[in-house]
Amino acid sequence: MFSTKSRYALRILIDLAQQGRDDPVPLKDIAERQDISKKYLEIIAKDLVKGGLIKGASGKHGGYMLTRSPEEYSIGEIIEQMEGTFAPVACLEDNAEECPRAGVCRTISMWTEFYELEKNFFFGKKLSDLL
Amino acid sequence: MFSTKSRYALRILIDLAQQGRDDPVPLKDIAERQDISKKYLEIIAKDLVKGGLIKGASGKHGGYMLTRSPEEYSIGEIIEQMEGTFAPVACLEDNAEECPRAGVCRTISMWTEFYELEKNFFFGKKLSDLL
DNA sequence: CTATTTACCTACTATGTCAATATGTTTTAT
């Protein structure tokens, strides 16, 4: 199951895209429209800023903005920013230490195949496809 | 990420298939060959028995046996037995209560599409494919 | 009939993650 962080992150980006890219959108408004705790959205927004997916503007009339147009966001990178990885098993993670069973493992090729399928699916879908 | 339960369950079934279907295979042997705690394997074996995927034989020369031939097991049903569901979001689970946002949700069709892709992949793969 | 080997059963536990809350501080426009 994907975490609420991923699902809420998607909803933040969808909301930002729907509001247009002219003015910063305050989290308070997003929280009200999406009916999600503003405090929790702050945590998610922070991760999105860290990943360069949105940028924040402090102060009055501040808020958050997309850094690109919706066609330029893949769903994959949004989810990956929140989940860390799409790897279905730890040994397929980027920084994975070599599995001692690698030589005899009968399942790794299946996991790899699924991993590729999943990445192709989510990196192929764009934010603009959800609008 | 799939849980170790799913991964170990797969390894139990692979091991059983590799040992042949003539005699019951004791968990002790599987635990040694696979280098997994026997106690933990007991929990997993119990779930597999409950789902009818294997059957146990108590007493001396007892152990566990496959209930069918390896071609007749889909990887999907094995994983599903351990994980409960493949649904990527709660609202797609079988017994899900209706989501109040269903009318305005922009992501449900994507999750549904992925859900189908995932099920097709894992229910299409057979235990015999891993041998 | 007894000892052994096995499955089977119930309970417990340590650790970590998830999904938030709580309480501020800093930045910026008015």
Add this chain to the structure above:
DNA sequence: ATAAAACATATTGACATAGTAGGTAAATAG
């Protein structure tokens, strides 16, 4: 100066994960 916003740090309760511990019941070999 004030208000509104992002930004920062810490804490919390509930739950899941990945096991352990300690037994009982069943079947077989001797």
